[in-house]
Amino acid sequence: MTSFSEVTAERQIKSGPLSHVSVELGHLYMEDFQAGPDRLRQQFAMVAPWLETVRRSWQNRTPGGRARISTCFLIDDYFSRFSTPDELVPMILDAAAENDLVIDYLARESACAEADGVKLAKLVEDRLVPDPPPGTHSWRPPPHETGWLANGTRSPVAGAGQAMKPQIRWEPPTQNAKRGHSIFVDVELWNDDNRGRTWSCPFLAAVWQLLRLGLLRNEGRLPVQPVQVDGGFPRDWDELPPVVKLNKSATPFSAYTTMSVLSTRFLQVELAVRTILSQVSVDEEVLKQVLSRSTDEDLRLEEELVDRISYVFL
Amino acid sequence: MLIMGEVRTGLLQNSAEIEERDHQTVLGLLAGERVRMSRRPIVYAVSPDLLTGVDCRLPSASNARIRGVGTLVSRATITGGRILQGSSYVRVVRGEVNHRLPWSHYLARPGVVEVLGKVSAPDLAGGFLAFGPPGEQLDLGSVSDRFMDVVQESALLDLRAPFRSDRTRLRWVAETGEPGVHFILGESTGRTLRLTHHGEFSPAVVDLCEDLALHDWLLTALLTIVQRARIGGASRPEVSARLAPAVDTLLHLWMPGARIHPSLAPLWENLERTPGFSRQWQSLVERVRDQLAVNTLALLRETNG
Amino acid sequence: MLVFAISDKGGTGRSVTSSNIVYRRALQGQDVCYLDFDFGSPTVGAIFRVSTASRGTTRGGMHRYLQGEITEPSRIDVWTESDRDTIRAKPAGAGQMVLLPGDQGGGEFATFDAEMLKRCVRLFAKLHEQFDLIMVDLSAGRSFAAHLALAATAQLPKIPARWLVFHRWTRQHIIAANGLVKGEHGLLDVGREYGHDPGALTDRIRFVRTAVLELGSGDFAHLRPAQRSWLNEIDRELRELATRNGVGLTTMLGKVPLDPVLQWREQLISDEDVAGTEIANAETVFAFDDLAKKIVDDTAWEGL
Ligand SMILES: Nc1ncnc2c1ncn2[C@@H]1O[C@H](COP(=O)(O)OP(=O)(O)O)[C@@H](O)[C@H]1O
Numbered sequence: 071m072t073s074f075s076e077v078t079a080e081r082q083i084k085s086g087p088l089s090h091v092s093v094e095l096g097h098l099y100m101e102d103f104q105a106g107p108d109r110l111r112q113q114f115a116m117v118a119p120w121l122e123t124v125r126r127s128w129q130n131r132t133p134g135g136r137a138r139i140s141t142c143f144l145i146d147d148y149f150s151r152f153s154t155p156d157e158l159v160p161m162i163l164d165a166a167a168e169n170d171l172v173i174d175y176l177a178r179e180s181a182c183a184e185a186d187g188v189k190l191a192k193l194v195e196d197r198l199v200p201d202p203p204p205g206t207h208s209w210r211p212p213p214h215e216t217g218w219l220a221n222g223t224r225s226p227v228a229g230a231g232q233a234m235k236p237q238i239r240w241e242p243p244t245q246n247a248k249r250g251h252s253i254f255v256d257v258e259l260w261n262d263d264n265r266g267r268t269w270s271c272p273f274l275a276a277v278w279q280l281l282r283l284g285l286l287r288n289e290g291r292l293p294v295q296p297v298q299v300d301g302g303f304p305r306d307w308d309e310l311p312p313v314v315k316l317n318k319s320a321t322p323f324s325a326y327t328t329m330s331v332l333s334t335r336f337l338q339v340e341l342a343v344r345t346i347l348s349q350v351s352v353d354e355e356v357l358k359q360v361l362s363r364s365t366d367e368d369l370r371l372e373e374e375l376v377d378r379i380s381y382v383f384l
Numbered sequence: 385m386l387i388m389g390e391v392r393t394g395l396l397q398n399s400a401e402i403e404e405r406d407h408q409t410v411l412g413l414l415a416g417e418r419v420r421m422s423r424r425p426i427v428y429a430v431s432p433d434l435l436t437g438v439d440c441r442l443p444s445a446s447n448a449r450i451r452g453v454g455t456l457v458s459r460a461t462i463t464g465g466r467i468l469q470g471s472s473y474v475r476v477v478r479g480e481v482n483h484r485l486p487w488s489h490y491l492a493r494p495g496v497v498e499v500l501g502k503v504s505a506p507d508l509a510g511g512f513l514a515f516g517p518p519g520e521q522l523d524l525g526s527v528s529d530r531f532m533d534v535v536q537e538s539a540l541l542d543l544r545a546p547f548r549s550d551r552t553r554l555r556w557v558a559e560t561g562e563p564g565v566h567f568i569l570g571e572s573t574g575r576t577l578r579l580t581h582h583g584e585f586s587p588a589v590v591d592l593c594e595d596l597a598l599h600d601w602l603l604t605a606l607l608t609i610v611q612r613a614r615i616g617g618a619s620r621p622e623v624s625a626r627l628a629p630a631v632d633t634l635l636h637l638w639m640p641g642a643r644i645h646p647s648l649a650p651l652w653e654n655l656e657r658t659p660g661f662s663r664q665w666q667s668l669v670e671r672v673r674d675q676l677a678v679n680t681l682a683l684l685r686e687t688n689g
Numbered sequence: 690m691l692v693f694a695i696s697d698k699g700g701t702g703r704s705v706t707s708s709n710i711v712y713r714r715a716l717q718g719q720d721v722c723y724l725d726f727d728f729g730s731p732t733v734g735a736i737f738r739v740s741t742a743s744r745g746t747t748r749g750g751m752h753r754y755l756q757g758e759i760t761e762p763s764r765i766d767v768w769t770e771s772d773r774d775t776i777r778a779k780p781a782g783a784g785q786m787v788l789l790p791g792d793q794g795g796g797e798f799a800t801f802d803a804e805m806l807k808r809c810v811r812l813f814a815k816l817h818e819q820f821d822l823i824m825v826d827l828s829a830g831r832s833f834a835a836h837l838a839l840a841a842t843a844q845l846p847k848i849p850a851r852w853l854v855f856h857r858w859t860r861q862h863i864i865a866a867n868g869l870v871k872g873e874h875g876l877l878d879v880g881r882e883y884g885h886d887p888g889a890l891t892d893r894i895r896f897v898r899t900a901v902l903e904l905g906s907g908d909f910a911h912l913r914p915a916q917r918s919w920l921n922e923i924d925r926e927l928r929e930l931a932t933r934n935g936v937g938l939t940t941m942l943g944k945v946p947l948d949p950v951l952q953w954r955e956q957l958i959s960d961e962d963v964a965g966t967e968i969a970n971a972e973t974v975f976a977f978d979d980l981a982k983k984i985v986d987d988t989a990w991e992g993l
């Protein structure tokens with residue numbers, strides 16, 4: 071019988087603490103920043119009542135109304151860098167405070183690509199198991215070779231055809247899980263150029279969701295531990311921990327479910343995120359841990375991952 | 385209800401055995417997961433499990449149209465720093481509904497293919513073991529093969545293997561029942577194995593099939609080398625030169641049943657009775673050693689006398 | 690080792706010569722395979738006399754594999770599937786001889802994409818595991834087959850690759866053979882595009898003259914002195930032309946004499962054809978045998 075105990079004991083999968091819900095209060099991109107602090111204040115003013123609704127609904131679902139709700143906010147430092155943490159973070163916190171919002175955790179978008187030396191995006195990419203179109207009987211080029219992931223079958227492409235053969239005729243793409251008609255989605259996961267690989271915004275957002283759901287492990291360990299920072303933010307983004315804990319008494323960063331309050335301009339991104347997430351194979355062991363915890367708490371979780379994610383678009 | 389799998393076995397494309405520390409790089413096919421290794425009685429390493437989604441016709445002896453949807457489990461292993469295997473298997477079960485469900489349903493059941501509609505295990509097993517022409521049917525072998533390719537593409541390997549060799553393919557089916565094995569050596573590189581065992585299916589069954597495939601490959605490779613050496617036909621130094629890679633690379637790798645779970649050991653013993661793997665191996669090894677000894681003696685005599 | 694057979698023109702004897710080289714190499718005890726990359730005319734099965742593939746296969750060949758329709762191209766074991774008895778009698782100690790035919794009705798590719806290139810690279814790597822010699826018969830002239838081969842070998846620097854340029858012993862052929870290698874969009878040009886070092890690639894290219902009339906041989910005994918001296922003069926001119934075009938003796942791997950059998954039929958020349966029925970010339974077999982050895986003999990490929 072094979073004993074692996076010499077080098078690695080049986081796989082050990084760590085488990086982490088979980089809140090009931092992780093609420094994302096917003097995403098900050100360059101253009102939001104350029105629009106000035108007023109824009110941020112307006113945004114938080116619109117978000118506040120929704121957070122309240124989430125809070126109330128979870129209090130109703132949990133015994134004794136002790137709902138564990140953590141809030142988070144994501145800043146883009148991946149696609150473009152602007153301002154500095156010591157200037158930007160206090161501004162965000164002020165704008166939130168003016169609307170009686172508490173931001174528990176602050177995350178950098180680049181953390182979804184790589185955090186503390188762990189290549190999270192690669193980790194997730196390797197776990198993509200593409201939804202096979204009918205007729206898939208064998209291996210197909212995986213997304214890590216093409217950089218694209220679809221929810222069905224693409225239209226055939228003309229091009230590499232043979233001479234003197236009938237031209238390839240156009241055929242419509244089809245969604246695998248179509249109901250009568252297709253909504254075909256094809257997502258670019260990354261592109262490469264001479265500066266290296268750039269992960270796409272939806273792909274990083276999918277990693278972000280998995281992080282918030284506490285479903286990622288690197289060699290069995292939890293990647294990205296939030297780091298408490300009390301005042302004094304650095305001048306350089308690289309010196310800011312990937313996920314910062316701003317509120318000492320916050321409930322855990324990761325949660326059974328997520329809720330994101332976002333501008334409607336993120337609608338397409340989030341459709342892409344769901345397309346990706348419905349094709350990620352999460353470690354069985356991790357899923358079991360989460361399930362048994364929730365059962366201990368008398369909570370019924372949706373079986374499917376994408377059903378644990380919800381949104382409010384404003 | 386029925387487990388079926390296909391193991392492909394071949395020579396790792398490197399001039400020397402790979403070092404222990406290189407296994408993680410060569411077999412690390414999934415970021416964030418470690419390659420598992422054991423060192424005794426022989427260095428053996430196995431990649432993390434990998435999933436592949438399928439939605440296709442399943443094999444059928446009666447040519448019935450059976451559609452299955454789900455995922456296969458695959459892994460790659462390296463034994464003795466030399467022999468590479470790609471192995472895939474799937475548990476075929478009757479689906480609860482007759483239409484395809486959202487993909488996440490299948491993702492939640494890794495290694496299971498659900499049949500939409502009726503299916504009979506003997507029909508499925510018969511069709512699978514028949515090695516029909518590749519077509520639109522579930523093709524476990526090419527998935528195993530593909531993961532071998534990925535390993536062979538590793539930048540660490542120098543692609544200068546000590547000899548050329550074919551990959552062998554072993555198709556197996558396993559069911560619960562009175563323990564028994566039935567191994568058939570097909571023409572060219574195909575082999576089949578029917579296996580029944582007590583209790584629920586466990587990955588130990590896959591270990592057994594891989595171990596069998598490994599030893600069958602060793603035997604096949606050694607046989608080919610001996611045949612090609614043209615003992616009696618070619619000159620002594622030529623024969624010795626042709627036998628040398630066998631001695632250098634293969635002879636010490638023979639360890640049947642070394643990694644087999646005790647509960648399955650009787651099955652290996654069955655195979656040792658018929659077809660008698662170790663017997664044939666021993667006689668081949670003796671032949672190789674005798675040849676080398678005789679040739680060396682002859683050479684010595686020539687140089688001295 | 691990968692060996693690519695190419696010629697600027699069709700009808701040079703590329704397929705017949707390279708098939709016979711493969712056959713000789715198998716007889717010499719090496720495992721060999723032959724890939725039909727002459728996509729526009731997949732007829733190599735005819736030379737090996739495999740009737741199931743004389744115009745390409747219907748069981749899934751090179752075209753369908755490269756286009757991603759099938760996971761493995763079908764293989765034909767020539768020793769067992771040839772219709773010729775003399776070929777089916779595999780001598781002891783001979784190596785494997787496998788044919789990977791194109792698809793029946795397959796056509797020249799209009800282009801190739803990254804996926805197709807990957808499949809080609811994978812196929813070469815996999816065959817390298819099994820075969821000592823992988824002969825790839827490319828379409829004539831500047832073709833996508835040649836592009837594909839250059840692109841694929843650039844990604845497989847660890848697998849030795851060599852190129853044989855076939856040409857006849859005529860003015861046009863000599864100029865064309867040189868053009869195919871050094872001309873605009875020739876092998877070196879395109880090779881550079883895919884990352885080959887032109888110097889290193891040049892060292893891997895050798896020329897093979899086909900269907901050559903040997904002036905010293907008995908064939909010319911009946912010629913009048915005037916004819917003989919004219920031929921001698923032409924031959925001298927051609928040799929000069931060849932040297933000027935870099936197709937001279939230093940870059941030549943070998944030459945195959947004109948053979949009566951081959952002039953009438955594209956086929957493998959067996960020892961039986963020479964020693965038994967005596968229809969083919971011993972010199973022809975000798976030339977094939979010699980080429981089969983030189984292909985892998987590093988001294989024949991030392992940098993010039
Ligand atoms: N050494 C030779 N002597 C006589 N005829 C030859 C010789 N080599 C080839 N041929 C003939 O030349 C013709 C073209 O050969 P083939 O191999 O089909 O050329 P290619 O592949 O370059 O188009 C064929 O009829 C073939 O039999």
Ligand SMILES: [Mg+2]
Pocket residue numbers: 703704705727
């Ligand atoms: Mg030809």
